[in-house]
Amino acid sequence: MFLPTPDDMRKIRLELNLTQNELASRAGVSQPLVARIESGDVDPRLSTLRKIFNAFDSARKERILVRDIMHSPVIHTSSGDSIEEAAWIMEEHGFSQMPVIDNGVPVGSISTDQIVRSMTDQDIRKVSHLLVQNIMDDSFPTISQTTDTNTVSRILEQNPAVLVLERGKVIGVVTKHDIMRMLRG
Structure with missing residues (x-):
């Protein structure tokens, strides 16, 4: 002992x-x-x-700091991508939302909810060719990699994800799932 x-x-x-x-x-x-x-x-x-x-x-x-639990590289779409491309990325990775990043800088976010909403009033063929920038929402909040996980947990109470920036560029992402995984160890 x-x-x-x-x-x-x-x-x-x-x-x-x-x-x-x-x-x-x-x-x-x-x-x-x-x-x-x-x-x-x-x-x-x-x-x-x-x-x-x-x-x-x-x-x-x-x-425990964000750099210890963040995911990198960040799977994302760009504002100039088609909604069809964004939907494919989300489906491929099992995401319900993801960041929209242009040249390393967060410019918005897109979710399955937004895509479905855009389909209700329009022809599906037209929606698939729309650009992400036409339906994207605000960007996820951003933090530095030295932010502690308690702070991140509070931010995630109101947001689906948090982007980690270094010198203004996205280097990682933390989701609610990442915080919950901390319970295991």
């Missing part, structure tokens, strides 16, 4: 960029107790160690 030394606990806390006060607050113990544990002045109860290590686990999950 592995029992951490006071030095082990201090190293973990520092790796997670937590102050003693932040760790104490997360663990529901006092900052002086954390200081005494780290200095080796006191042997903590097992229940206290459990609280501290649960706080460590929680902090680790918060520190």
Whole structure:
């Protein structure tokens, strides 16, 4: 059975960029107790160690960054592509929506809902030759690759996907499915 030394606990806390006060607050113990544990002045109860290590686990999950879970390259369509081409890409990959990107820059999004809506009032042959730019919606929100996954989760509550940008160009995408996959491990 592995029992951490006071030095082990201090190293973990520092790796997670937590102050003693932040760790104490997360663990529901006092900052002086954390200081005494780290200095080796006191042997903590097992229940206290459990609280501290649960706080460590929680902090680790918060520190997962977008670059660790994003998909790259981003499967997309362009605004000048036909709706038929966009529909084929979505069908091929099992997507219900995807970004519209021109020269690496996000310009909109397209979904199966938009395509179906465009078909209700027009001849299907005409719709298939329409350009994506004629029915595309707003672009997905954008973030940097160093954004933490908690922030991304909040953005995804209102959006189907988030695009990851570096120097103004799309380099990745994160979806709700990617966030849910974090539960497994």
